[in-house]
Amino acid sequence: MPTERAAAPVRRTVEVPSSEAALAGDLVVPRAARGVVLFAHGSGSSRHSPRNQQVAAALHDAGFGTLLLDLLTEAEEQVDARTRELRFDIGLLAGRLTDAADWLGRAEETAGLSLATFGASTGAAAALITAADRPGRVAAVISRGGRPDLSGDALGRVRAPTLLVVGGADAQVLDLNREAAARLTAEHDIAVVPGATHLFPEPGALEQVIHRTVDWLGRWLPSATADVRPCGAPRP
Secondary structure, three states: OOOOOOOOOEEEEEEEEEOOEEEEEEEEEOOOOOOEEEEEOOOOOOOOOHHHHHHHHHHHHOOOEEEEEOOOOHHHHHHHHHHOOHHHOHHHHHHHHHHHHHHHHHOOOOOOOOEEEEEEOOHHHHHHHHHHHOOOOEEEEEEEOOOHHHHHHHHHHOOOOEEEEEEOOOHHHHHHHHHHHOOOOOOEEEEEEOOOOOOOOOOOHHHHHHHHHHHHHHHHOOOOOOOOOOOOOOOO
């Protein structure tokens, strides 16, 4: 008979309410999950990003749930494809990510789970602002090739341990991460992946991001405080 941990995870497409928008997302929660990771994709990307999908799949294998979320609606994505303006509206993106963090705190599958935010590129700024605005909710932050410098004054308010993963060959972004790290007062680390460029396409580079992410989550996410059940299942 399979164990509870070996059972299939909960998987469902969700709509997360945020102000006047309904944001599409993919929620996956393993049984006996160790926590849940909320993803903020980078500029011009979506929840279907193959890199974030690969990271999320590895997190499921490690026992963590994930919510991959589109921070723009379909109509907004069409506008952004022409103007490229919304992808850099950090306030808009951060507000919606914070709404998603609040939603995860209410959703049946994740209400008892510790939360981390994971941001790529401009999404890293949103992930850090959400951590600053929800210090009692966000337990850890990971940035992959991110722009933490775009978080502004929120950097000094972040209390969650923060991991900044940057490619060693991504010189400009590495400098920006080092400058941002100097403004962080929370526990933090910069993990440099040697030879990797901005999107970590080099052989083995994204695997290093995954290894460091799983290690950081295992170190800083508290244990879950509630059981995880299929959607609609009754409490014991």
